[in-house]
Amino acid sequence: MTTTAPPTTAEGTMISLVGSLADNKAALGRAYADWAVSAPTLESAVAAAAMAQDELGHSRSTYPVLKALGVHDAEVDAGRRLALLDAGLVDWTAFIAANLLVDGVLTTFVAETTESSLTQMAQRARKILQEEGSHQVHAEAWARRLCRSGDAQRDLFVARLAEAWEHASRWGGPAGDPGFAAAVDAGLVAHDATHQREQVRSRVLELFAREGVSITLPEPVDWTGWDPDRRRWTP
Amino acid sequence: MTLESRECVWEVFARKEYADPLHHVGTVTEEDEELAVVSARSIYDEQPWIEMVIVPRSAIREAIRA
Numbered sequence: 686m687t688t689t690a691p692p693t694t695a696e697g698t699m700i701s702l703v704g705s706l707a708d709n710k711a712a713l714g715r716a717y718a719d720w721a722v723s724a725p726t727l728e729s730a731v732a733a734a735a736m737a738q739d740e741l742g743h744s745r746s747t748y749p750v751l752k753a754l755g756v757h758d759a760e761v762d763a764g765r766r767l768a769l770l771d772a773g774l775v776d777w778t779a780f781i782a783a784n785l786l787v788d789g790v791l792t793t794f795v796a797e798t799t800e801s802s803l804t805q806m807a808q809r810a811r812k813i814l815q816e817e818g819s820h821q822v823h824a825e826a827w828a829r830r831l832c833r834s835g836d837a838q839r840d841l842f843v844a845r846l847a848e849a850w851e852h853a854s855r856w857g858g859p860a861g862d863p864g865f866a867a868a869v870d871a872g873l874v875a876h877d878a879t880h881q882r883e884q885v886r887s888r889v890l891e892l893f894a895r896e897g898v899s900i901t902l903p904e905p906v907d908w909t910g911w912d913p914d915r916r917r918w919t920p
Numbered sequence: 921m922t923l924e925s926r927e928c929v930w931e932v933f934a935r936k937e938y939a940d941p942l943h944h945v946g947t948v949t950e951e952d953e954e955l956a957v958v959s960a961r962s963i964y965d966e967q968p969w970i971e972m973v974i975v976p977r978s979a980i981r982e983a984i985r986a
Contacts, residue, residue, distance in 0.1 A: 826955035
């Protein structure tokens, strides 16, 4: 992959974000597809297949945005995915945790680009958000169901959420990142990573509060193991 | 996690043109109303519908039984 912008610039940060967005959507699509025949209900198996198709389509349509950022030989599926998705989603609670938090973090970023000065991204963002609406409905409805499914199922789900958040929360990068701040200043993205994390956190905490289930989604503190180019945290 | 009670079944109706009546196209089984809508749209997406509605089976009343 030929890039000209260093990672601390606005363009360099957007290359990292957009490339990783595309890789993560590809990985999420494959992980969803793994459950298309084994979800707990026929309805959710079909929904998993539909969401997989959506994610793979979003991934495919996002890679060309890199060209507008000066990357002329963008590598597809270049390992810029969350480590959480390396081995797929081990059970249905892990699926819903990723559906809620990984999909949630990525979609929040996409929503922050609908008015982007990077017009190729803004155009795709509107279409992606149309389809992501049903992903959020699916994640939140299953989250409610898992919260009401007994102590063992709920506790496992809460543990899966904590694990997913460790990875998903770091995707945007640390607070005060100069490259992200430059991207905001350049109108490439509306708000910084901290703001985006808070959007996801407040929505999810409100959902669980309504169910009477206490969870925490802390601001990441330890950035050891964080790769800013691949936007990937390895514990 | 079984979802087979009568209250969880939704009858799905759809049509391709406004001039057409709504036709019964199938059912979905979901506890959650919003999830039932997502499921209906995912499962019965093979036709270019212009309208699709879901109705809880428990809301249906028999008018005639032969």
